[in-house]
Amino acid sequence: xxxxxxxxxxxxxxxxxxxxxxxxxxxxxxxxxxxxxxxxxxxxxxxxxxxxxxxxxxxxxxxxxxxxxxxxxxxxxxxxxxxxxxxxxxxxxxxxxxxxxxxxxxxxxxxxxxxxxxxxxxxxxxxxxxxxxxxxxxxxxxxxxxxxxxxxxxxxxxxxxxxxxxxxxxxxxxxxxxxxxxxxxxxxxxxxxxxxxxxxxxxxxxxxxxxxxxxxxxxxxxxxxxxxxxxxxxxxxxxxxxxxxxxxxxxxxxxxxxxxxxxxxxxxxxxxx
Amino acid sequence: xxxxxxxxxxxxxxxxxxxxxxxxxxxxxxxxxxxxxxxxxxxxxxxxxxxxxxxxxxxxxxxxxxxxxxxxxxxxxxxxxxxxxxxxxxxxxxxxxxxxxxxxxxxxxxxxxxxxxxxx
Numbered sequence: 001x002x003x004x005x006x007x008x009x010x011x012x013x014x015x016x017x018x019x020x021x022x023x024x025x026x027x028x029x030x031x032x033x034x035x036x037x038x039x040x041x042x043x044x045x046x047x048x049x050x051x052x053x054x055x056x057x058x059x060x061x062x063x064x065x066x067x068x069x070x071x072x073x074x075x076x077x078x079x080x081x082x083x084x085x086x087x088x089x090x091x092x093x094x095x096x097x098x099x100x101x102x103x104x105x106x107x108x109x110x111x112x113x114x115x116x117x118x119x120x121x122x123x124x125x126x127x128x129x130x131x132x133x134x135x136x137x138x139x140x141x142x143x144x145x146x147x148x149x150x151x152x153x154x155x156x157x158x159x160x161x162x163x164x165x166x167x168x169x170x171x172x173x174x175x176x177x178x179x180x181x182x183x184x185x186x187x188x189x190x191x192x193x194x195x196x197x198x199x200x201x202x203x204x205x206x207x208x209x210x211x212x213x214x215x216x217x218x219x220x221x222x223x224x225x226x227x228x229x230x231x232x233x234x235x236x237x238x239x240x241x242x243x244x245x246x247x248x249x250x251x252x253x254x255x256x257x258x259x260x261x262x263x264x265x266x267x268x269x270x271x272x273x
Numbered sequence: 274x275x276x277x278x279x280x281x282x283x284x285x286x287x288x289x290x291x292x293x294x295x296x297x298x299x300x301x302x303x304x305x306x307x308x309x310x311x312x313x314x315x316x317x318x319x320x321x322x323x324x325x326x327x328x329x330x331x332x333x334x335x336x337x338x339x340x341x342x343x344x345x346x347x348x349x350x351x352x353x354x355x356x357x358x359x360x361x362x363x364x365x366x367x368x369x370x371x372x373x374x375x376x377x378x379x380x381x382x383x384x385x386x387x388x389x390x391x392x393x
Contacts, residue, residue, distance in 0.1 A: 004315070011280045012281070014280045015280055016282070019286065041362055041393070044364040044367070045341045045343065045362060047305075048309075049305040049313045050306075051296065051301050052301040052302055052304075052305045052356055056298070057298060079279065079283075081287075082279060082286075084288075085287040085290030085291050086286040087290070089286060089288075089293050092293045092297070106364050108336075109367065110300050111303070112365065114296075114365065115301065118297045118301065123393070132393070178316070
């Protein structure tokens with residue numbers, strides 16, 4: 001009995017350390033957004049359905065990250081689901097505590113307060129799940145090196161979301177899109193695709209994909225990866241109200257501009273997760 | 274892959290996460306599927322106090338609707354003097370406090386009104 005109790009205590013101790021890493025990761029990833037004025041306002045200015053869909057759409061992404069990274073060494077369907085829920089709890093606690101500390105939490109209605117916190121809790125939960133990879137000091141932590149082809153694309157999506165989340169709510173992204181000419185936007189698109197391909201397959205980053213030929217790698221990973229960057233950028237613009245009232249051309253320019261940091265994030269996904 | 278069994282602490286933390294998640298979804302879904310009332314702003318005077326530049330009129334702008342109002346312009350008029358202030362946002366069911374300054378010697382009793390606002 002004593003040995004069972006000792007094992008239980010040791011497991012709890014290890015899990016508490018994992019939780020500490022999760023909170024560290026949540027803070028590391030979400031602090032830029034927690035100190036962004038536009039994110040505070042979006043909590044009550046965005047439509048409730050946008051805030052709700054953002055939270056629900058984040059669940060499968062968080063589950064996937066729990067599988068490939070996670071803040072603990074435990075794996076399996078049940079453990080991944082539990083890690084996802086715990087990461088969300090960590091995210092909500094971190095976001096609530098900091099918004100209260102900064103005195104920017106809007107308590108005028110439950111929907112406003114919950115909307116503010118949930119918008120911040122999702123990137124914090126992303127950070128909590130990437131914590132083991134980032135904060136454990138062991139570069140071999142994580143399952144991303146054993147990812148299947150859909151898993152590779154998922155990791156690129158996770159990296160794209162992380163980078164773009166930090167920039168999507170800001171007014172500066174809209175301003176850049178307004179100032180950029182159509183030719184400039186095409187240039188940004190080309191640079192995004194080229195950089196995505198170069199960083200992942202040619203620059204020698206740790207964990208870069210070993211492809212048979214550059215052309216095959218371009219068709220298998222770079223193009224689908226950039227498509228995911230465009231789709232995720234469009235989705236984030238919609239969630240953060242950046243797509244409202246825009247014509248097709250203006251919306252395309254906004255999407256391409258946001259997809260530029262998203263493509264850097266997609267390329268560097270292995271470094272992040 | 275390491276498939277350790279679920280510890281008690283992990284299960285407790287996951288239950289907390291579940292409660293938080295369902296609570297947030299319930300609140301947001303309730304707001305998403307109800308018909309929100311448009312922004313409806315009113316002004317009430319809170320205090321009038323002297324200052325180095327004249328008089329400061331503290332006012333409270335309240336939004337009785339569910340939707341937020343953006344770029345809210347407030348104007349106060351006392352005699353020939355007008356004073357104005359702008360608010361970035363007034364959240365739905367929320368209120369913001371602002372101040373108007375009047376430079377006259379006499380204590381003002383300004384006529385206050387909301388000039389307009391926009392959708393966020």
